[in-house]
Amino acid sequence: MLIEDHSEIGTPVHCGECISGLACESLDLDLPDHVISKRVHGIRVIFPDGTEKRLTEEGYVLEKHLFERWIADEAVSAGASVHLSHKLSSMKRVENGRFAGWMCDGKGEQFPIQAKIVIDASGVAAVCSKTVKLEQGVPLNTMGKVVAGMQYEMLEVPTDGYLDFYIWPKYAEKGYLWMIPKCDGRANVGLVTEDRPRAKKALDEFIEITHFKELEQVPPPWKEKGNPAFGGTIPISGPFENTHYDGLMLVGDAAGFTSPLFEGGSHLALKSAVYAAETAAAAIAEGDLSAERLAIYPKLWKDEFPPYDKILRGKNALFDLTDEEMSLMARCFPDEMSNMGVSGKAMVGLRLLVRRPGLYFKRIVPAMLAFGYSRAKYYGW
Ligand SMILES: Cc1cc2nc3c(=O)[nH]c(=O)nc-3n(C[C@H](O)[C@H](O)[C@H](O)COP(=O)(O)OP(=O)(O)OC[C@H]3O[C@@H](n4cnc5c(N)ncnc54)[C@H](O)[C@@H]3O)c2cc1C
Numbered sequence: 001m002l003i004e005d006h007s008e009i010g011t012p013v014h015c016g017e018c019i020s021g022l023a024c025e026s027l028d029l030d031l032p033d034h035v036i037s038k039r040v041h042g043i044r045v046i047f048p049d050g051t052e053k054r055l056t057e058e059g060y061v062l063e064k065h066l067f068e069r070w071i072a073d074e075a076v077s078a079g080a081s082v083h084l085s086h087k088l089s090s091m092k093r094v095e096n097g098r099f100a101g102w103m104c105d106g107k108g109e110q111f112p113i114q115a116k117i118v119i120d121a122s123g124v125a126a127v128c129s130k131t132v133k134l135e136q137g138v139p140l141n142t143m144g145k146v147v148a149g150m151q152y153e154m155l156e157v158p159t160d161g162y163l164d165f166y167i168w169p170k171y172a173e174k175g176y177l178w179m180i181p182k183c184d185g186r187a188n189v190g191l192v193t194e195d196r197p198r199a200k201k202a203l204d205e206f207i208e209i210t211h212f213k214e215l216e217q218v219p220p221p222w223k224e225k226g227n228p229a230f231g232g233t234i235p236i237s238g239p240f241e242n243t244h245y246d247g248l249m250l251v252g253d254a255a256g257f258t259s260p261l262f263e264g265g266s267h268l269a270l271k272s273a274v275y276a277a278e279t280a281a282a283a284i285a286e287g288d289l290s291a292e293r294l295a296i297y298p299k300l301w302k303d304e305f306p307p308y309d310k311i312l313r314g315k316n317a318l319f320d321l322t323d324e325e326m327s328l329m330a331r332c333f334p335d336e337m338s339n340m341g342v343s344g345k346a347m348v349g350l351r352l353l354v355r356r357p358g359l360y361f362k363r364i365v366p367a368m369l370a371f372g373y374s375r376a377k378y379y380g381w
Pocket residue numbers: 003004005006010014015016017018019086087088089121122123124125126127148149150151190230231232233234251252253254258263264265266267269381
């Protein structure tokens with residue numbers, strides 16, 4: 001059973017909607033044409049002084065709500081039932097001599113629902129982390145930090161098929177701003193920032209001083225009324241301490257799986273969901289729903305996902321630099337950053353040493369490596 005709080009799958013969209021080709025390959029996704037808005041060549045990173053460097057890796061901008069509906073339809077074809085307007089609010093253990101599942105309650109006609117295994121894919125709401133209590137009565141996980149993401153759909157946006165990511169801390173504190181091109185000249189123009197209260201104002205200010213100022217903002221096709229801005233929040237504290245328990249696994253944003261630098265999460269969400277589904281199927285077939293049996297799940301994602309803390313150190317080092325230092329570092333990068341290799345990185349190091357040796361004391365090396373980790377193979381987008 002697949003339950004969804006909203007009355008339809010995929011809306012409101014709270015995503016820039018890009019996914020790398022490598023993600024689709026690794027997930028064995030054969031995207032149907034109607035979910036693809038545009039094929040893109042990769043990311044162009046634009047530093048504070050306007051210096052532009054590319055990370056070329058082919059990928060897609062999706063119509064994310066149509067993509068999610070397609071995924072749900074695939075699940076239905078494979079035997080799942082979908083129940084819309086069903087909101088989970090509590091879970092009680094079912095014991096039958098030993099752990100035998102969860103009695104789930106909430107809003108929606110199917111409740112109460114008894115489940116052998118629950119996979120929490122509730123996104124940043126992380127419903128099970130709050131409602132499920134460990135033996136000592138403490139919640140399964142304590143909630144971490146989140147950042148705000150917000151965007152507008154715009155028309156007639158010039159593009160050469162790259163996603164434009166602006167690292168301009170003045171507008172996006174410890175985050176970035178983006179132009180993500182879609183079909184027919186449409187694009188998502190938005191930002192992610194740690195300064196949540198200022199998110200909309202900062203985005204409006206950024207638009208005001210760039211070529212986006214002249215362009216028309218429209219509500220996205222799935223939004224009939226209200227403010228044209230759309231977005232949401234993204235967890236940024238890294239994977240949760242407990243991503244499994246008796247008869248329970250957490251996937252995607254509900255487990256804290258997002259990429260530290262550019263905060264993408266779709267690839268991580270889908271990959272973790274595959275691991276959780278495979279683990280659940282095997283455990284149910286064996287009749288063992290215990291946390292010990294499901295312990296394979298954290299092992300699978302830990303072996304696969306890149307080290308969050310290491311990338312976060314790189315991100316923090318990057319944002320410790322002033323705008324001027326960041327731009328200087330960028331000018332030392334080759335125009336194409338996707339495949340620098342050892343000699344490429346050594347060359348950047350040499351150029352930096354000549355231009356500003358003092359930067360080495362500001363942990364420039366981890367800051368530089370953060371860009372390597374934002375590639376698709378490290379689940380960067
Ligand atoms: C502005 C913005 C831009 C982003 N851009 C990108 C991007 O371009 N590329 C990328 O890869 N990632 C991006 N992300 C991150 C990405 O959107 C998330 O990482 C991804 O959607 C996580 O998927 P998920 O399935 O874990 O959670 P979600 O997509 O959040 O899905 C959770 C679902 O659970 C439902 N739900 C919640 N609580 C309950 C409940 N109690 N009962 C029943 N249902 C419930 C919700 O309604 C929702 O449908 C962006 C995020 C934001 C906010």
